[in-house]
Amino acid sequence: MEKWLNCEISTGQFTGEFAVSGELFDNSGFSLFAQKEDLGFPKGKEPDENNSVHGTIRVTPLETKKDLVLVELPRPTLENGRSITVRTEQIKENPK
């Protein structure tokens, strides 16, 4: 079952790849590189070299406890692993 996590999307190291950053449950940050097909862009607008966009990234919920949810990202984060804990309010049903 897939869901979508709010994030900030900017250009990556390759065309078709994007840099993604977001917040964990405790407001600390995470970042990763993701492929275009795993991202949701607002009104189809992609970031450019100078501007990032608020978008979403596809996640798979693994476990939920109260208002926290452990999700799996499509790629590992640069900080630590592929699974992160976020608040349920950060999760959306669809990418838009």
Add this chain to the structure above:
Amino acid sequence: MKLGDKISVPKSGKFAYDFTVSGSIADFIGKTSEKHVLEKNRPFTLPPNQFILAQTLEIVGLPTNEGVSHLAARIERKSSLARCGLLVHFTAPTVHPGWMGPLTLEITNLSKTSMNLHYGMPIAQLIIEEVRGRIFENLSQFQGQSTPEGD
């Protein structure tokens, strides 16, 4: 495996990567990289001692289906290129079960002469291995903990 058309060249400048600054590393790396797209008849010339990133032309998929033995893989260099001083990866050769996508290559020219990199040229080899037993998934951060925050 063949060389794909995407090249990423790190920019130089008065900055330093700080991998302890969580949340903005990928964005910073993206902004400090120059993106190139290889064309069929126009190779990318890699000068001596230059490091770039590239991607394989092929997309590698190692699905993890319950009840079926799993596969992992390793990227290995081609000896013909290594003899000339071309490194195509120098760390993290493992492709874990569950991976889906092109593979990123860490290419460095260790020789004293430039090298032309062509779209579609054989660039690496993939060693595929069977994973026996259960795949280790990330343990839930909630296991053995008494508070929602994970304490």
